[in-house]
Amino acid sequence: MKTTVRAVISVGLLAGFYLLAIALIGGLGWVSVWLFQEHPGVAAGKVAYLTIAVAAGLVVAFWKILRAKPGEPEGLPLTPAEAPGLWHAAGDLAQRVATRAPDEIRLIPDVNAAVAEHTRLLGLAGGRRIMYVGLPLLQAFTVAQLTSVLAHELGHYSGSHTRLGALAHRGRMAIVQTIVQVGPSSIAGFVFRTYARLYILVEQAVSRRMEYEADEFSVRIAGRAAAVSSMRDIPVIEAAWNFFVERYVTIGWDAKLAPQDVFGGFGMLLRGRAGELAALRDGAPPEERSRWDSHPPIADRIRAMQAMPDPGVTADERPATVLLADPATLAQRLQRAALNIEDKTLLPWDQLTDVSVAANAQRDVDALFRAAARLAGAAQGDLGLVLALVEQGRAADLARAAQPHGDPQEQRAALTALIAAAIAIATRGGGQGRWRHSWTGAAEFVGPDGRQPPIDEIARLATDPATAPEARRRLAGLGVDAAAVRQQSARATADGAEVVGGIANMNAPGKLHFDVLILTNGLLLIPGPKSTDDGKQRLLHLIRSAPLPELARQWRFLPFEDIAAAAIPKTTPIKVALTLHSGERLELAESWTGERLGRHDNDLLASALEPYVTTPAPTA
Known part of the structure; x- marks a missing residue:
């Protein structure tokens, strides 16, 4: 079915x-009028109320849509002087695909390229055209590969694919706003949600067909080899970018630290891990598919490209950054304009890695020191106290505190790693070592001579009562005073934590109700309403409203390490009784009508509390 026909069906469904x-x-x-005439009473009133609610919801939804204005385009606008090659390529390619060139080109911090058109008269008349090009793509692609991608995007203009974009966006807004206003759990909401699924399925089918049509321009202009190469490379570059952001850019996020040169670092990572990226390229392209996808599977698109005639184009293998006048300056400007790092201290990569790893290690080590203090009845923990507890035969207790989940061998390994981190922190504090940055692997702790000191060996000695005294002597030989490696934070925070689940409307004694987020290191308790409606949406809104550390400061954060004992009388719906080290008792019970973020979050909560359970948890 042609795209135009599918588009007409999509618009027809919106009108429907x-x-x-x-x-x-x-x-x-x-029905309400009939009921009032024939059977006046409560039923007639409820139907009349529902009619008014649906009508009011529809009016409010339409009003919001009519008042909605398009947001400011994202990214950094590029002038022809700043990107002469890119502007020339866009103009030349537009002529070759028989369409009007973009009026604006914007640089964005994503592994993506896209086009948009601010049309008039619901897409009947053209408007201002904007092309978006991701800087990570420019850093990773050759000119030939980027040409393929730009030809594809301009092909969307040539096929008038962007004309219905505004109408489709308004359509989605109308459906979503109407469902929100009438209530997703109401009868009317159910009807609208069912129709919305049909509308989105058709819209996504139209979108997939458009991608195939735009791919034809990609092959015809840039050549089959460049088109297939760029298509195969995009998921690889995206994986590299996500890895880079997670492992490098945000390494010091919780300590309010960020790199001075984000995009320069990505270029170095691409070079440092070229072998790994090549291995990823050699793998089979993604085959995953869903009726809800807006793009066909990459494997399907590659097969379609390989079946197209090859125009025999000579590939331009220069790096795509040659299309920019000054890539480094533009990268810095994009970093300031598009990345949310204004509140952070910017550091060079080497310094950022050292300071960030040290801060993260201290946070992890503090959990061990707090556990040691509880076991010993001390006000504060330190490495000397940890060694003393090991010498007293309490290494297993420390190991369980270090790694509540896992078997004894895993717990012992976690204890060894934490002691090694504590030794490294002490060595660094004495100016005898640092964490060395690397683009090819994890950061390593090295001494002034660039070699790794025997920290891991000493840590292994420190976990055995028989060899703990030898560990003390070895530490003294490094100039490390074990008692001086102290706990820095009094209690755990949500820094570095992630949300893994959530249960809304959990009941507590005293007619209290909590929405509970399950984190990797504790529970976040937010006072909630008695009503169980829209609990999942409340949890999602909460997660998106602020970073977890900020939410943990605003509401009650209960670290798992504060739990002395737990009981789970029921698992479906789940009920838990917690006893904290402070002596406080806390009971939480899930409602039968409550909502969860995930289907099995009750099991997830039970699993998280399992190491603290003093009696076996029942089966559901």
């Missing part, structure tokens, strides 16, 4: 949504 809404209101209105 409005007709459905009007018909639903009319039908409910007729």
